[in-house]
Amino acid sequence: MICSKCNTKNREDAKICSKCGVDLIVEVKSFWRHLFNWKYYIFPIVIGLLFGVDYSQTGTYSLSNIKLVGLIMGIVMAVQFKANFLSKLGMFFIGEFATNFLSVVVHFSFISLYGLFGNxxxxxxxxxxxxxxxxxxxxxxxxxxxxxxxxxxxxxxxxxxxxxxxxxxxxxxxxxxxxxxxxxxxxxxxxxxxxxxxxxxxxxxxxxxxxxxxxxxxxxxxxxxxxxxxxxxxxxxxx
CATH class of the missing domain: 3.30.300.250 (GMP Synthetase; Chain A, domain 3)
Structure with missing residues (x-):
């Protein structure tokens, strides 16, 4: 397990960093707590719904635009995460995937519901x-x-x-x-x-x-x- 504060590689089962003494369990919880902070998912949900409405009006998908949402949110999440570079990089990639996935799910869920009840x-x-x-x-x-x-x-x-x-x-x-x-x-x-x-x-x-x-x-x-x-x-x- 890598310490996000001093970048020291510790044993996988380590609870305390061998170099700086940081509580590694708390660090891991901090990473996931930041990743799943609800405020980062409001925008992807709204965008997924908006592009779903756009599909109902134009009949065209907007997946290429949805990908930009994940990129933007990944950058925001990484910048606001107080940790070393590797932890920020991990936050960027996982955050990008998570927000992209949510937008796509919301997008196609809206389209499916629209197909069942709206057209x-x-x-x-x-x-x-x-x-x-x-x-x-x-x-x-x-x-x-x-x-x-x-x-x-x-x-x-x-x-x-x-x-x-x-x-x-x-x-x-x-x-x-x-x-x-x-x-x-x-x-x-x-x-x-x-x-x-x-x-x-x-x-x-x-x-x-x-x-x-x-x-x-x-x-x-x-x-x-x-x-x-x-x-x-x-x-x-x-x-």
Whole structure:
């Protein structure tokens, strides 16, 4: 057992440091007491819940962002732990793991509960849209082909559209060769047109996320956008 005060290595069953006389049992208890101090876990719980809510609105996971929570909390816990470098290092790694684990558990627990109680209406809507695939692909006009609907969660659906006459580079010429400009223009148009559609407010208010993905004639993705209740809210009033 290593003494956190003088860094002396003692026997595993030692109770007192052979060099400085520190009570090693108290030192060990101090480490775990600091690690499991409740104040370090409030933030991870809140973040786990917030990203769970974000998933319910966007249908996308935020695990990469959750990892940052563990990193930050590990640093905070290590800095505030009064001990030698090795003990602080141990506090950092264990603290990072513990807070990360808690955030992930809270995140997926919220998603699971939301799936059980919160999105039956959404799943029915998604299922009805997926059933329309029996009539696709089809051509609403001479330039665009509607390919299909897909869904990777119970509260989101994606419509795939293909420009059959143009390459990605040809299409982006009108948008300064930038996909984000293309997406902004398409989103602006859909907000003004699709959000005013009959019944759209009801299905989006139920929590559905409606994605549109655009491809060129060679099936290369040009860009994609999504509509949800928050984005369309101000356009409903224009009906």
């Amino acid at each position: 039956n209406a959404q799943e029915l809507i998604v299922q009805k849209l997926l059933e329309q695939n029996k009539i696709y692909p089809r051509m609403p006009n001479e330039e665009v082909q509607v390919l299909k609907y897909t869904s990777d969660s119970g509260n989101s659906v994606k419509l795939h559209l293909k420009f059959i006459n143009y390459t990605k580079n040809e299409i982006l010429l009108d948008y300064d060769n930038r996909s984000d400009n293309f997406e902004k223009e398409k989103l602006n148009r859909e907000l003004k047109v699709s959000c005013k559609g009959k019944g759209v407010e009801k299905i989006l208010a139920d929590g559905l996320i409606y994605w549109l993905a655009y491809y060129d004639k060679s099936n290369y993705l040009i860009g994609q956008i999504y509509l949800n209740d928050e984005r369309c809210k101000s356009y409903y009033k224009q009906l």
